[in-house]
Amino acid sequence: MKLQEFTASAHNFEECMKCTICTAYCPVVPVNPRYPGPKQAGPDGERLRLKDPYFFNQALKYCLNCKRCEVVCPSGVKVADIIQSARIRYDHTPPRLRDRVLANTDFMGRLARPFAPIVNGVTSLGVTKTVLDVTFAIDRHRTFPKYSGRSFEGWLKRRAKEQAKFPKQVAYFHGCYANYNYPQLGKDFVKVMNALGIGVQLLEKEKCCGVALIANGMSQKAARNAGQNVQALQKAVDAGLTVLTTSSTCTMTLRDEYPELLKVDNASVRDSVILATRYIYQLIESGAAQLRFKENYRARIAYHMPCHLEKLGWGIFSYELLKMIPGVEFTLLDSNCCGISGTYGFKKENYEASQAIGKPLFDQIRSVNPDFVACDCETCKWQLEMSTGYTVKNPISILAEALED
């Protein structure tokens, strides 16, 4: 029936009871007056858009896709999915060059890697920053993530034989960040897994998970990546491997954004894609393996749970693992968004909002004054390091440095 077409939605907007709780918790609403807020942009707007796409509002691009609205909604409305799906469906403006550059994290990584010292040098120059700012609208305050001269994939390939010797095996979805920007994270991961008696393999072919492509209006390309990744994951799963990750956002994208936003079926692999901290925690808890830590390890750690990990509900595994390390003095930071949200905060037009969103978190970190901050997300790391001056480490790297030699 025709009526159905106008009222039914894949993302259950009909269940909204108009309580505005989502709006109360949305980090963008208080800092950006142009953003209509989750209730208006999500379920309210959806009702109108289903009647006539004319009602699509460009201001939906201000949504961070942080999913905080979904976490608090008492009715289980997939508010952020409604908003992001609307952007995919109705926004046909071609992405500008700047957004293409920011979004193609793997392509940029491959391009930049051989010239890493030059690229790093150039992007950190004041002049370059000004040029990027003026011609590209990438905010000059941002420090560009450094590119590593050697990729993690190359490093692990050279050690494939040695890794294959371990009786137990897992596959690793390293993501663009560990591959191009910070291979040390991948190496730390391998060190921890090896200490647990587990060898690490690469996926046969890993593509960027696509989160930045979705955010920048390139969902078709994201869907192509998703299709290829699901194939690669399937091969690993068929070979009996669990696929571990060290980035909370890649994990959420692979598990939830593929079916919800990109309509790519991942049902046969979804449950096998797991954040490493969760896997390790469960392994240790079941008694199947142990980690031995340095006796003299001491650290005062403040843990920031990234939005997407809060959405996954798995932050508990990361911080419980950290608490297991003897000598750790632990503080759980309040639930707040850091404001960067992937490529969002890099854009000149979002810089101020991005910093205003993160302010309560920055302030709390300063008042706790830890030795360093722990966090499972690479873009939070850039934001927090730039904005507070404190070092931010992935929990996996912390485990690696605390391991007994």
Add this chain to the structure above:
Amino acid sequence: MRFDTVIIGGGLAGLTAGISLQEAGQKVAIVSAGQNAMHFFSGNFEEIGTARERVSALFASAGVRTHSSDGWMLMPMGSMREVSLTLDDVAVFPDKHVAEKALIVNYTGFHDFYGTFLAEALEKNGTTCRIRFVRIPEMEHLRLSPSEMRSVNIARVMDEHWEKVVSDIRVLLKDEDLILLPQVFGLKDLSVLDKIRTAFPARVAFIGTMPPSVPGIRTQMLLKRRFEVLGGTFLMGDEVTSAAMHEGIVSSVTTRNLDTARLFADHFILATGGYFSKGLVSTPTLVNEPLFGLDIDYPEDRNAWYDPDFFADQPYLNFGVKTDESLRAVKDGVPLQNLYAIGSILGNTRKADYGSAAGLAIRTAFAVADTIKGGNV
């Protein structure tokens, strides 16, 4: 994952129990599927009874200020309600005649505060009222989208710019002895309440708005924070999907997000709320408790579930899960040994012992926390 107690539902009941147990040194996890009835809270803890002092102390340790004295509270539509324990936000009056003259101040374009209803009601009790509107530039952006002129959004602006509103009101105030303002203050910065109260020669009363409730949200945030500071684990936005039971004992529960990482505990507390929070679910033919399938007494004839008179006491509000003396939940006629039910999920089944509304949530939470603590000694 192992805990001493796992609480299902993070509303007023779940958090009160969680804080009490965590304070007693237990390791507690609360699983909560989204926010709860506190976001609609009027500020009045109904039927608090004998738990008044104990809960004031517990809240004080969380930074939640309460006001414990008998009197009258002015409701959003102008009616007066008898109260004994309220959040500090609420102005408590000794009788129904609240003032000689009242100045009612609203924000231009804010439709969730009913100045005219308030004025009509107050004038019946002998208070002369004047209604005036203020607008400040810092709030203009809320007007861009008509649905965003809501209490919480205004409160966020007020946390920073309350002084501007105060100076506007100073100009408006004549010889009134009472100023009525919508309750949109102190979302994050509680000190704003006192600053406004002491800014005028007249008494200031904050009156509830349509939801969401600013003091309710603040209270929820402070209680959750207290629970976490005490070392409690709050799993926000997660949902218990099933439970493992054997011979009348619950051994673990499974959540949507943690799936294979089940939560094991010695004790489980069910604080999933009433129909509003889906702790109770009604279909055209049944009323049930969806997680454990606990016993609920209700008439078979659906027509007996409700009274066609909308304002009458509704029978369906009485339905709730059955419990034994110590609030252990009953399934198939037998109490489960380590599953307790507290708060709205009880309906009015234990009204005689524990009251209803917020009083029920708090009093049953204390009772069960005491039982669990007692058992551990």
